[in-house]
Amino acid sequence: MNDTSFNPRDCGTCPIRHRAVCSRCEPDELEHLDDIKYYRTYEAGQPVIWAGDPMEFVASVVTGIATLSQTMEDGRTQMVGLLLPSDFIGRPGREQAPFDVVAVTDLTLCCFRKKPFEDLMGSTPSIGGRLLQMTLDELDSAREWMLVLGRKTAREKIASLLMIIARRDAALHKRLPKDGMEFDLPLTREAMADYLGLTLETVSRQISALKKAGVIILQGKRQVQIPDLQRLVSETGDDVDGGHIF
Amino acid sequence: MNDTSFNPRDCGTCPIRHRAVCSRCEPDELEHLDDIKYYRTYEAGQPVIWAGDPMEFVASVVTGIATLSQTMEDGRTQMVGLLLPSDFIGRPGREQAPFDVVAVTDLTLCCFRKKPFEDLMGSTPSIGGRLLQMTLDELDSAREWMLVLGRKTAREKIASLLMIIARRDAALHKRLPKDGMEFDLPLTREAMADYLGLTLETVSRQISALKKAGVIILQGKRQVQIPDLQRLVSETGDDVDGGHIF
DNA sequence: CGCATACTTTGATCAGGATCAAAGCAAGAT
DNA sequence: ATCTTGCTTTGATCCTGATCAAAGTATGCG
Incomplete structure (x- = not known):
């Protein structure tokens, strides 16, 4: 599904897909x-x-x-x-x-x-x-x-954030998230904490916990690999087959 | 307030203020x-x-x-x-x-x-x-x-919810929130808890605490009076002069 | 190279809110 | 009047995540 063929009427990054507006398109x-x-x-x-x-x-x-x-x-x-x-x-x-x-x-x-x-x-x-x-x-x-903010535990929050970034990263490359996928964590621990309504220490601890549990594999501090997507989803607390908007 | 003067082109409740749509209007x-x-x-x-x-x-x-x-x-x-x-x-x-x-x-x-x-x-x-x-x-x-969900304390959450309801209640009656205003709490303690990401017990305790502190006056369990709006705002943790969207 | 800076990890302790439990209260039903 | 039902309050205890503190790691720079 990677349509590498560039559609001049739809550059893929610009939301205003109208030829009168986006010069990358026309x-x-x-x-x-x-x-x-x-x-x-x-x-x-x-x-x-x-x-x-x-x-x-x-x-x-x-x-x-x-x-x-x-x-x-x-x-x-x-x-x-x-x-x-x-x-x-x-x-x-x-x-x-x-x-x-x-x-x-x-x-x-x-x-x-x-x-x-x-x-x-x-x-x-x-x-x-x-x-x-x-x-x-x-x-x-x-x-x-x-x-996520109101009802999830710290661990579920981290897993949810990882899933969102994984999904969006996959979508950006025009493919589906799949087992073994890797992506870069674009945020510092503090930024993640600010997103999740946690402290940076809690973020760090929970990421370590997910790593120790084998849910994620870290190369360095920012590069994440997801060996088993289902496993990560189950950590989010979400309905496994729930429709997602992200 | 009861705007008994009914404007046929704008009934005030229907967001689709276009004469082709809202039959209360035309x-x-x-x-x-x-x-x-x-x-x-x-x-x-x-x-x-x-x-x-x-x-x-x-x-x-x-x-x-x-x-x-x-x-x-x-x-x-x-x-x-x-x-x-x-x-x-x-x-x-x-x-x-x-x-x-x-x-x-x-x-x-x-x-x-x-x-x-x-x-x-x-x-x-x-x-x-x-x-x-x-x-x-x-x-x-x-x-x-x-x-509110991610960063406020239980007490600030309750105060924030009260302010939102107060503002919207005032707006509905086409007036500004003011000291001494009264309104009905339309939600059960459990519904408030679900809104605030709390338990119903915490909601109950914090409402009691605000009552004891004189920030709100309760008639029964649902009728709320705000003797001093500024006082309530200061309990929300919000910037006092912050622009509000609600 | 040593040092500074920024980010991250880990540890110890604390506290706010959750949980479990029971009793109070009001309105309606029998 | 009594019971039931649904909602609320209050109390006792527990636990998750916050806070305070210190050490570890990577990167860039003089």
């Missing part, structure tokens, strides 16, 4: 749109935007990873979204960013200036429809995550 | 739409739909309260949404309900058959736009809730 038709669309890169660790900042663009992640998070006055932080390639950032119709966005790895965004993008949405209903679908998907993901 | 123009739109009532405790069921309608809450929730195989339950009047239920473009929907109180829904509704969305872009805005709001709410 580069030659788009010179006149350079003023509404541009690429922007960030280094690992750099903030993209802070909660409350005016946000004059919307964007989609082309390469790299960013996090969406919220921080309380006393420093407690909760990550509320993990932005991987093809994910969308932004709020048509909103003035301010509701959450912090930070680049975790080096990051490339495909940005659209907000006003012209909104105009385009008005004149091209299919963009709004696609955005609605993406937003509904994100909402479902967020709600699935609420179950 | 009852006389809509006879021919009876086959796509209908009201349906549920008794307290009745399920509206189970996760995985085919969903052949979308709806908005007219009166009453429903919950969106997820349950694990072993019975652990997490509520992922609280549906109050004017909230929308459903997924244009989706076959199956992703979560359980249960009526908490007696409930009236304003339902639209899915297929004709989707057709209508296609022909009336403003509906899609409105739905996108509502979905983005819900997504923000879900993400705010992730902070």
Whole structure:
């Protein structure tokens, strides 16, 4: 299922699959749109935007990873979204960013200036429809995550995060997750803790426990191999045959 | 407050404020739409739909309260949404309900058959736009809730829930929350626990603690009065002047 | 090379909330 | 009036994950 054949109308990373917008899709038709669309890169660790900042663009992640998070006055932080390639950032119709966005790895965004993008949405209903679908998907993901945060044990939380990253990594490479698959853990222990509502020590301990139990194999601290997917799924506490949105 | 002046173009409860759709808005123009739109009532405790069921309608809450929730195989339950009047239920473009929907109180829904509704969305872009805005709001709410679930203490969680209900109750009556305001707690201790990722005993203890501390005044078990809103806000752990989406 | 920095692991102890158990309370049914 | 049912409160104890502390590891740099 790796369609290595590049479809010019659908570059696979840009969520706005409409020829009037994505120049990776139809580069030659788009010179006149350079003023509404541009690429922007960030280094690992750099903030993209802070909660409350005016946000004059919307964007989609082309390469790299960013996090969406919220921080309380006393420093407690909760990550509320993990932005991987093809994910969308932004709020048509909103003035301010509701959450912090930070680049975790080096990051490339495909940005659209907000006003012209909104105009385009008005004149091209299919963009709004696609955005609605993406937003509904994100909402479902967020709600699935609420179950993880509210009801799962530390061990189940770690397993759930590994499964999400495994699934998304597989999807990114246009294949299905399978036994023996390997992937890079893109997050520090602290970032995982912020995602899971745990402390970094607990994350470290549970990862060690999963390693000792043979559920995962670690090469170094970041490279993960899953010898038996079913085994990992059973550690998540999820229904084994449950439909997944991620 | 009871806006007894009924605006025929905007009934205030139906999110689809478009004259072609909401018969409460333009009852006389809509006879021919009876086959796509209908009201349906549920008794307290009745399920509206189970996760995985085919969903052949979308709806908005007219009166009453429903919950969106997820349950694990072993019975652990997490509520992922609280549906109050004017909230929308459903997924244009989706076959199956992703979560359980249960009526908490007696409930009236304003339902639209899915297929004709989707057709209508296609022909009336403003509906899609409105739905996108509502979905983005819900997504923000879900993400705010992730902070509550992941990082707040039991006491902060209770205070946060009370604030949300207070805000939404005030909004429903078209006024601002203010000191001394009273409202009905529409949820059992168990339902609150499911919303907050706690046990019902912890909910009970923390409510007692807030009562003893004078943050809230209880008349019976469900009627709540907030003598000092700022005091309650400070118990939530939130930034006092933080912008709120709810 | 030694040192600094950032991240991770591991250990010891503590505490918040879960669990188990029982009793209180209100409303409706018999 | 008594019983039943469903919800809530309160108490005693336990356990998971937080907190505090220190050591281990990798990488880059002067």
